Each structure stands twice: as C-alpha cells, then as structure tokens.
Amino acid sequence: MTALSNSRDFAISPILSSSRSFGSINLVNFQFSHCKLRNSNKASFCCPSIRLPITVTMAAMASDQSAVKTVDSVPNSSMKLLFVEMGVGYDQHGQDITSAAMRACRDAISSNSIPAFRRGSIPGVSFDEMKLQIKLGVPRPLQHLLDIEKVKSVFPYGAISNVEVVDGGLICSSGVHVEEMGDKNDDCYIVNAAVYVGY
Structure with a gap:
C-alpha cells in the first residue's frame, strides 16, 4: 500500500492477548510491526500479516489517555x-x-x-x-x-x-x-x- 506524504512509522507490540476497543473497532490478537500512521486525525495501520487496513481515530485514543491522572510536568520551572x-x-x-x-x-x-x-x-x-x-x-x-x-x-x-x-x-x-x-x-x-x- 502506498504511504501518504505525511505518514510516519508506528508500531504496536506485543501481540494483544485480549480484545481491546479503540473507537469503533476492536483489535484482537493482532501484531503490528513497521506499520504506518497516516494523517493528523486518524491512525491508519497497514499490516501485511492480516492484509486489512485498520483505522483508529486519534480522538478515541486521546479520550482513553485522559483517564490517567496528571500532575505538573517534570521538570518544571519551580527549580533551577x-x-x-x-x-x-x-x-x-x-x-x-x-x-x-x-x-x-x-x-x-x-x-x-x-x-x-x-x-x-x-x-x-x-x-x-x-x-x-x-x-x-x-x-x-x-x-x-x-x-x-x-x-x-x-x-x-x-x-x-x-x-x-x-x-x-x-x-x-x-x-x-x-x-x-x-x-x-x-x-x-x-x-x-x-x-x-x-x-
């Protein structure tokens, strides 16, 4: 599959042993290596082993990450x-x-x-x-x-x-x-x- 001009490498490992939901699709027992992340709003994975395009919206990923408790980033300006x-x-x-x-x-x-x-x-x-x-x-x-x-x-x-x-x-x-x-x-x-x- 031809990569778009704004694509960049994206890898997921190891094999997911159970189903995980990302947005509107489920990933079950797939291993992604040297896949391509395309566009700024969507992650489009091209995986030769399963020969199917899998698209994950970045918004869904971002909402999942927001569940992690955040603190002031380290290092911050409170010290020299x-x-x-x-x-x-x-x-x-x-x-x-x-x-x-x-x-x-x-x-x-x-x-x-x-x-x-x-x-x-x-x-x-x-x-x-x-x-x-x-x-x-x-x-x-x-x-x-x-x-x-x-x-x-x-x-x-x-x-x-x-x-x-x-x-x-x-x-x-x-x-x-x-x-x-x-x-x-x-x-x-x-x-x-x-x-x-x-x-």
Missing part, C-alpha cells in the same frame, strides 16, 4: 535545573512494580556524586536548597499499584518537589515462572526513571 540522571529498573520475579521503580531510581543516582551542594560550590545556595524532580515511565496497567512513598525513600537527600508518572516501561516475559520466588506468572516489569537535580 543543574543536571539529569537516568536509569532503568527491573522486577524479574514477584511482579512488583514498586521494586522495579525503586531499582530504576537507584540506577539513575548510583553512578553520581554531588559534592557541589555540600561544599558550597554554588554561590548563595546551601545544601538544604537541593531539589529533586522525578519522572517515571511505568506501564499503564500497573500505575495504580505504584507506591510513590517507597520510591521516594531511595533518595538519601534533596527535597523531592514533584513526582510524575507517565506511560512507559515494559511488561515482558522473563521466560520462566518461579513460584518459590513469589512469581504469579512469568511477567517481568521494567520502569524508566529520569531524576532532575537543581535548587
């Missing part, structure tokens, strides 16, 4: 930004999204040292004025299970002024279901973290 730390965390056994988020935050900060605040390297800024803002990419179906207070406990110092949770991360198979490690299934949870440091 100095640097950004990024990390990834996994929970391979036990299906605990909070553990994955805590590991992502530890990964973000574990390779850094911040002497500037304690040593007074920033004129007029004391150690007590250090601020953190945290952005977490978490799979949407698991966001309501996330314990933000436990995630905050990872950071040894700095006032956490904002935590934003957005759609991200991944649910994938670990390849093995180990009951003695608390597994309910073989799901592995992955979380992405960005930590913004400033004053």
Whole structure:
C-alpha cells in the first residue's frame, strides 16, 4: 500500500492477548510491526500479516489517555535545573512494580556524586536548597499499584518537589515462572526513571 506524504512509522507490540476497543473497532490478537500512521486525525495501520487496513481515530485514543491522572510536568520551572540522571529498573520475579521503580531510581543516582551542594560550590545556595524532580515511565496497567512513598525513600537527600508518572516501561516475559520466588506468572516489569537535580 502506498504511504501518504505525511505518514510516519508506528508500531504496536506485543501481540494483544485480549480484545481491546479503540473507537469503533476492536483489535484482537493482532501484531503490528513497521506499520504506518497516516494523517493528523486518524491512525491508519497497514499490516501485511492480516492484509486489512485498520483505522483508529486519534480522538478515541486521546479520550482513553485522559483517564490517567496528571500532575505538573517534570521538570518544571519551580527549580533551577543543574543536571539529569537516568536509569532503568527491573522486577524479574514477584511482579512488583514498586521494586522495579525503586531499582530504576537507584540506577539513575548510583553512578553520581554531588559534592557541589555540600561544599558550597554554588554561590548563595546551601545544601538544604537541593531539589529533586522525578519522572517515571511505568506501564499503564500497573500505575495504580505504584507506591510513590517507597520510591521516594531511595533518595538519601534533596527535597523531592514533584513526582510524575507517565506511560512507559515494559511488561515482558522473563521466560520462566518461579513460584518459590513469589512469581504469579512469568511477567517481568521494567520502569524508566529520569531524576532532575537543581535548587
């Protein structure tokens, strides 16, 4: 099928194991790879494996996304930004999204040292004025299970002024279901973290 001039690549994975409704159509057990998203108002998927055009209205997608609770975006203008730390965390056994988020935050900060605040390297800024803002990419179906207070406990110092949770991360198979490690299934949870440091 010929791509329109305004098309761009769009991919959906993994295979949807159950029916999900997007607007006026249902997607059942389809896998889309290297499909095309056409037009500004509609997502038109051309999928060679099923050889059917599937159209999803962007309005329907937007209304679905609006169900996610929003907070002030991170980073925001409430602090002067100095640097950004990024990390990834996994929970391979036990299906605990909070553990994955805590590991992502530890990964973000574990390779850094911040002497500037304690040593007074920033004129007029004391150690007590250090601020953190945290952005977490978490799979949407698991966001309501996330314990933000436990995630905050990872950071040894700095006032956490904002935590934003957005759609991200991944649910994938670990390849093995180990009951003695608390597994309910073989799901592995992955979380992405960005930590913004400033004053």
